[in-house]
Each structure stands twice: as structure tokens, then as C-alpha cells.
Amino acid sequence: MLRTHLTTAWKLRYPIIGAPMAYVGRGRLAHAVSQAGGLGMIGIGSNEPVEFFEREAAIARGADQQPFGFGLMAWAIEKRPEMLQAAIQARPFLISISFGSPEPYVELIHQHGIYLATQVHSREEAIQAERIGVDLVAAQGTEAGGHTGEVGTLPLLQAVLDAVQVPVVAAGGIATARGVVAALAAGAAGVWVGTCLLASPECENTEQARARIIQSQETDTVLTRVFDVAQGLSWPPQYAGRALRNHYTDQWHANVEALAINDQARQELAQAIKEKDYDRAHIYAGEAVGLVKQQQAAATIIQQLGNGAEQLLQERYRALL
Ligand SMILES: Cc1cc2nc3c(=O)[nH]c(=O)nc-3n(C[C@H](O)[C@H](O)[C@H](O)COP(=O)(O)O)c2cc1C
Numbered sequence: 001m002l003r004t005h006l007t008t009a010w011k012l013r014y015p016i017i018g019a020p021m022a023y024v025g026r027g028r029l030a031h032a033v034s035q036a037g038g039l040g041m042i043g044i045g046s047n048e049p050v051e052f053f054e055r056e057a058a059i060a061r062g063a064d065q066q067p068f069g070f071g072l073m074a075w076a077i078e079k080r081p082e083m084l085q086a087a088i089q090a091r092p093f094l095i096s097i098s099f100g101s102p103e104p105y106v107e108l109i110h111q112h113g114i115y116l117a118t119q120v121h122s123r124e125e126a127i128q129a130e131r132i133g134v135d136l137v138a139a140q141g142t143e144a145g146g147h148t149g150e151v152g153t154l155p156l157l158q159a160v161l162d163a164v165q166v167p168v169v170a171a172g173g174i175a176t177a178r179g180v181v182a183a184l185a186a187g188a189a190g191v192w193v194g195t196c197l198l199a200s201p202e203c204e205n206t207e208q209a210r211a212r213i214i215q216s217q218e219t220d221t222v223l224t225r226v227f228d229v230a231q232g233l234s235w236p237p238q239y240a241g242r243a244l245r246n247h248y249t250d251q252w253h254a255n256v257e258a259l260a261i262n263d264q265a266r267q268e269l270a271q272a273i274k275e276k277d278y279d280r281a282h283i284y285a286g287e288a289v290g291l292v293k294q295q296q297a298a299a300t301i302i303q304q305l306g307n308g309a310e311q312l313l314q315e316r317y318r319a320l321l
Pocket residue numbers: 019020021022024043044045071072073096098119140143144145146147171172173174192193194195196284285286287288
């Protein structure tokens with residue numbers, strides 16, 4: 001049994017959080033992760049209808065009443081505050097608010113007995129998060145899949161662990177027991193993993209996307225604003241998204257200003273998304289995609305990470321000390 005804040009105070013079997021992943025990580029994935037002993041989260045896209053929350057929460061909770069979380073974006077809540085209300089009403093264990101400050105919502109969330117997490121991208125953001133009373137900080141490195149910052153997980157994790165007392169988990173690039181051990185040995189309370197779950201059948205990816213994920217190497221991603229700009233999404237420009245490189249990113253990544261005013265190129269992406277043509281459409285994934293080699297049930301992945309880390313820690317400590 002690994003003893004960290006997540007397993008003692010939060011009573012998880014493993015100190016592993018299944019990252020919120022908008023549009024692909026919903027109730028089904030969250031339930032599988034929590035049932036396996038981690039904490040599963042439901043990703044909330046900026047245009048998710050309010051009915052989505054209760055529906056997916058029921059699936060995540062399941063008949064066996066598993067805990068689960070929601071992951072929202074601060075900039076999206078500013079535009080649609082009803083999303084936070086719907087999240088609270090669905091009674092999650094954890095709400096994460098990232099990509100902007102969760103400060104305006106701390107009190108409300110705590111009043112409802114819900115824990116609050118945020119992903120940070122600098123030491124300064126971690127200090128702010130602690131100051132406003134966040135319960136868990138995820139240090140999200142640039143190698144993470146989806147939207148993220150520019151500092152690598154390891155330098156960020158070291159800076160954040162030195163700077164704050166609040167429990168910290170490492171996010172970005174962790175997809176094997178070795179990665180879990182590295183984070184725990186550094187002093188993290190756990191890990192926050194997304195990419196390693198992308199090829200699991202509980203993830204709402206298409207078969208074609210799963211096949212691409214399995215074939216991809218760690219060198220096949222790009223951190224880019226291309227897909228946000230082409231879809232007219234309101235992502236703050238400092239947060240680009242890490243996705244698999246394809247023809248569309250090759251064409252537009254160095255040319256985002258031109259893309260913003262090119263209607264034809266924007267329509268081309270919309271069409272590609274409809275046709276599941278991943279030479280053009282996006283698949284968000286992190287550098288850890290090179291470690292995803294087969295389709296595996298989410299429960300198997302979580303248990304391998306957790307049990308593997310326990311075993312590896314025992315062996316490594318014996319060998320090292
Ligand atoms: C497909 C995908 C979608 C994501 N969507 C969200 C999201 O909606 N909200 C969020 O806070 N983080 C999102 N993330 C980031 C994850 O929460 C997490 O930081 C990341 O997956 C961790 O790094 P890893 O992918 O290397 O495991 C997403 C990541 C991926 C891969």
C-alpha cells in the first residue's frame with residue numbers, strides 16, 4: 001500500500017487520478033478508473049450542455065457509488081457560470097478548475113463539501129493556488145496531452161514541491177510504473193494521468209483514433225494553437241494544446257495568424273473532424289503516447305501503475321539505499 005495524502009486522507013487505493021479529458025473522458029472512463037482504485041474524472045468541454053453533468057455523473061458513480069471528479073476550465077466558467085452550478089449539483093468528490101484562477105469559486109465549492117484541485121504551470125501559480133485554499137495542486141508539465149504550459153514536468157514538480165505545503169500531484173508524461181515512482185520519490189502525493197488511458201475501450205475515442213495512438217511515438221506530438229484557432233475556440237493564447245502531429249499541424253503550426261483568417265482551411269478541419277480523418281483532425285495526446293502500445297482496459301492500466309509502483313519502489317529502495 002502506497003501511503004500518501006491521496007490514499008490516507010482521500011482513501012483511494014492508489015495515489016492515481018485519471019485526468020479530466022474533455023470529449024473523450026466521460027462517466028464510463030471515470031467509473032472504471034475509480035472502481036480500479038484511482039479517482040476518475042469527467043472532462044468538461046466549453047460547450048457541454050448542463051444536462052451532461054447529471055447524466056455522466058450517474059455513470060461515473062455507478063451502482064457501487066464510486067467517487068469521481070469534474071475537470072472544468074476557468075475561462076469557460078467565466079462565460080457559462082451555469083456549468084459550475086451543474087457540476088456542484090451532481091455531487092462530485094473533486095472539482096478541478098484549471099487554465100485561469102479558481103479563486104472566485106473556492107468558497108462555494110468548499111461550502112458543498114467538495115474538494116478543489118487546479119493544474120498549475122509555474123511555481124508562482126502553485127503559491128497562489130495554496131494561498132486561496134485549493135486542496136490539491138497538479139503540476140502540469142508541457143509534455144502533457146491536451147492544453148498545458150511550457151515548463152517540463154520534472155523542473156516544474158521540483159519547483160512546486162519546494163514552494164508549497166499543499167498536496168501536489170505530477171501531471172504530464174507519466175504512463176508507466178517508473179513514472180509513478182519518480183513522482184512519488186520526488187515527494188508528490190500522486191500522479192494525474194491522461195494519455196495512458198486514451199486507447200482504453202472506456203475512453204470515448206474512435207477506433208481510428210485509438211489505432212493512431214497505439215502507433216505513435218513520443219516524438220510525434222506538437223504543442224499548438226492550430227486546432228483552437230481553426231475551430232474559433234476562446235482558449236487563452238498562453239495555453240496551447242499538445243496533439244498528435246499531422247498534415248494539418250504541419251501546414252498551419254508556424255502560420256496560425258494566417259489560419260485565423262482562412263475560412264477554407266477552417267472548413268477543411270470541420271469536415272475532417274466529421275469524417276474522422278486524422279491526417280487533418282486533431283487527436284490530443286501527450287509525449288507519453290509513445291508508451292501506449294496496446295488497447296487495455298482502464299482498470300488494468302490503473303492497477304499496473306499502482307501495483308507496479310509499489311513493487312518497483314521496494315526493489316529500487318533496496319537497491320539504492
Ligand atoms: C485528450 C485530452 C483532453 C484533455 N482535456 C482536459 C480538460 O478538459 N480539462 C483539463 O483540465 N485538462 C485536460 N487535459 C489535460 C489532463 O488533465 C492532464 O493534465 C494530462 O492528460 C496529463 O498528462 P498526460 O497526458 O501526459 O498523462 C486533457 C488531456 C488530454 C490528453
